[in-house]
Amino acid sequence: MFSFYLFIIIVLVIIVLYFFYNNKLTPTNKNNLREMYAEGLDLLVSGKRVAAYKNFKSIINKDSNNVGAYLRLGQILRESGKTNQALKIHKSLIFRKNISSYELIELHKNLALNYFELNNFNKSIDECKKILKLENNNEWAINHLILLYKKDNNWKEATEYLKMYFNKIGKTDNHKLALFKIQDARVNTSNKKFVEAREILDRALNIDDQIGLTYYFIGKTYSEESGLEYDKAISLEKNGLNSMSDKEEYNKHIDSAKKLLSKAIPMWVHFLEINPEQSWLVLPLLKDALFALDRYSEVELILTKSIDRFPENTEVLASLADYYANKGDFDKALEIIDKALVKNNNSILVKLIKFKLNVQHSSGKISVNEIDDIINIILKDTDYQMMSDKKSNKDIKWLLDNNDEFD
DSSP: OHHHHHHHHHHHHHHHHHHHHHHHTOHHHHHHHHHHHHHHHHHHHTTOHHHHHHHHHHHHHHOTTOHHHHHHHHHHHHHTTOHHHHHHHHHTTTTOSSOOHHHHHHHHHHHHHHHHHTTOHHHHHHHHHHHHHHSTTOHHHHHHHHHHHHHTTOHHHHHHHHHHHHHHHTOOOHHHHHHHHHHHHHHHHHTTOHHHHHHHHHHHHHHOTTOTHHHHHHHHHHHHHHHHHHHHHHHHHHTOOOSHHHHHHHHHHHHHHHHHHHHHHHHHHHHHHHOGGGGGGTHHHHHHHHHHTTOTTHHHHHHHHHHHHOTTOHHHHHHHHHHHHHHTOHHHHHHHHHHHHHHOTTOHHHHHHHHHHHHHHHTOSSOHHHHHHHHHHHHHOHHHHHHHOTTOOHHHHHHHHTOSOOO
8 A cells, every 4th residue: 555655656746847847948938038048138238247147147047958048157257357267167068968059169169268368379279170170161260260370479370261261251352461471471580480481471472562561571581691690600700710610601601691681682672662651661771781781872872762752751861861971971961951851840860860960060079979879779669660650551550560450
């Protein structure tokens, strides 16, 4: 008899549980949850994170299998600066069996964003690549990989994913692609891989030959490689050129340094021809290189040609005035610097050179070398030059600032 009653009790428990679970997520309840989820999204979009958090938390209490609510809950935590908590929630969803393909992609997206906020770029990259395995043309993952590789200064990979993005949208921006190539070449240059850098820059020219900066950076590869050769020669000289082989080695490095530097000059001259408005970028380099190669007389020709192409460039006029002053032709120098002041009376560089000329002309006690040092600092300060250059194109700003955004 006891066993009969026990059986009845067990059956009743099963019936109660059955009706409980069926009533918990009846169509009506499911509709209510959908409405709650939509309401939570509205709150999130409106910036009401606390209310949205409570909303999604309430959904989870009613339906612990609601992956979407968990995803949003983690998103709110990340956007509130609690990224580690967000990561813990999102990682707990990885082995869920009831997760849809869409939710799985959203999960990897959130994990990628969590790791990005935690500056763990490698894991963020891994999550983006998992998305591409699920959906090989996912635009968000491709764009995020471009951003991540740019942040990591890996322009080679960034370029590959940029190509993938262009394939996805069905059109190519050769200008942007060439700029990415230039950045890749700059990384190789900083790693002293000069030949590889020049090969990449040549490919950039093949993609878009209208970017004058490519010639500037080709010149930089030659000048920096030249500097290394010169340093090797100086090192040998410091240790004493005690043998014939030491002297031969020294001369070999000096000759190599000169040949490399001489290859930089036509690149910078060509840049000056294409971008006379941005002469400030190459003029100090040209003057230094020509002086090092005992070809300083060529400065006059380069400067006058640049003025013919862009007469309003007061920086070039100031440089030409400085050139004549260094030659001892103060009357010519003062005449040119006064023209520059008429064109731009606010230029710090022009005023400094005018001040230097007055000091030289009057045999003042102030050291002209000190003024030259200040002038050289200004000439080579790209931040100052870009700030004062009202016509500076966005390519220069993007490349030299290394911004994340590029339209």
